[in-house]
Amino acid sequence: MGSHPLPEPVTQAGRDGLAALLKRPERAVVALDFDGTLAEIVPDPEQARAHPAAVPALARLAPHLNSVAVITGRPAGAAVRYGGFASVPGLERLAVLGHYGAERWDAATGTVRAPAPHPGVAAVRAELPGVLDNSGAWQGTWVEDKGRAIAVHTRRAADPQAAFQALTGPLGELAERHGLIVEPGRLVLELRPPGVDKGVALAEYLKETGAGCVLYAGDDLGDLAAFDAVARLRAEGMDGVLVCSGSAEVTELAARADLVADGPSGVVALLTALAERLG
Known part of the structure; x- marks a missing residue:
């Protein structure tokens, strides 16, 4: 057992999802929002940075998984810079889906792909x-x-x-x-622009990677679309875990989550506990 206890989801669907992730991690995608989930909310968004233990936790966890995705409303390149995700050993299978999936950065290539702006x-x-x-x-x-x-x-x-x-x-x-x-x-x-949201981005990424299980963590109203996508996929038989990075400002997410973490530090503790269990 690691030094970080693995929290237990409060729902049966969440417990089933976590058990499936632990049993066959190579099928699992861990997908995360950035601001408020991996990084604290700050008055100036340009000063946002990933929690200092976030990248080390992801680098320990990712090699056990299908892949890791960061899904954010920010430009993909900005999230990569503020997150410190580039050239990190262990994060070769990381994708950053920026602008709700309209842009994409892959760690394997270090490049951003993007269509023309609306x-x-x-x-x-x-x-x-x-x-x-x-x-x-x-x-x-x-x-x-x-x-x-x-x-x-x-x-x-x-x-x-x-x-x-x-x-x-x-x-x-x-x-x-x-x-x-x-x-x-x-x-x-x-x-x-309409027609892009975190739910669409997440569902397309899971289909592309052939994932059989997903853990999604977010903190804001924009993450509800991703929660909805996971709910639809669970109805179709995919295992999933919904994590809310706890915020008193957005109670809708906490009410629908299988697990509520205590902000970015709680999310990082969860990622670390998963890495310890799988390691």
Whole structure:
């Protein structure tokens, strides 16, 4: 037994999924969100970094698995830099699916593959300053240009929740005018193309890799699509474990999870315990 006890899922489906992963790890994909799951949420998203023990834990665990995927709304290259995932022994079978799967970086090649950006993003980029000025709720907000999406953060505003609510309508109208959708998150509103989400990205990746089991960990509303994908796959007979990186800000995820971890440090402890058990 390792020094990190393996937590027990609170649901039967979760217990079955974990047992299946431990029995045949070579069939399993461990898929993880980045911000709030592998990295703490910070006021400035550009300062986000993976938990210091995250990469070592993944490097110990990954050789036992089919593969590891990081699925994020960030550009794939940014997640690789902030995560420190490049050129890590043991992580040769890691894929980073950025922009909800629109971009992909593979550790085996060290390159990013990506289609052309949606034209609506450029139009939103041009109009956004005027929309924020007109809303009167822009003070303290921070705009993150992700290239294929634009995110407006309200965490730094004097009243973050009030700013979030005040901007929801105007940003929704702006997105709709240019064929985009708004993805709400933890004090952030992201304007991005429709038809890409973490559920689609996860399901396609599992199919491509021939996985027979999946553990997915996330912390935010954008992760609900991945939870839905795992639920559908479980209904079709695939084993799966749903992990919530515990947050009081997003209770929907915790209510649906098989396991609730205590934020990124809890997720890393889970990954470490799995690596110890399989090692």
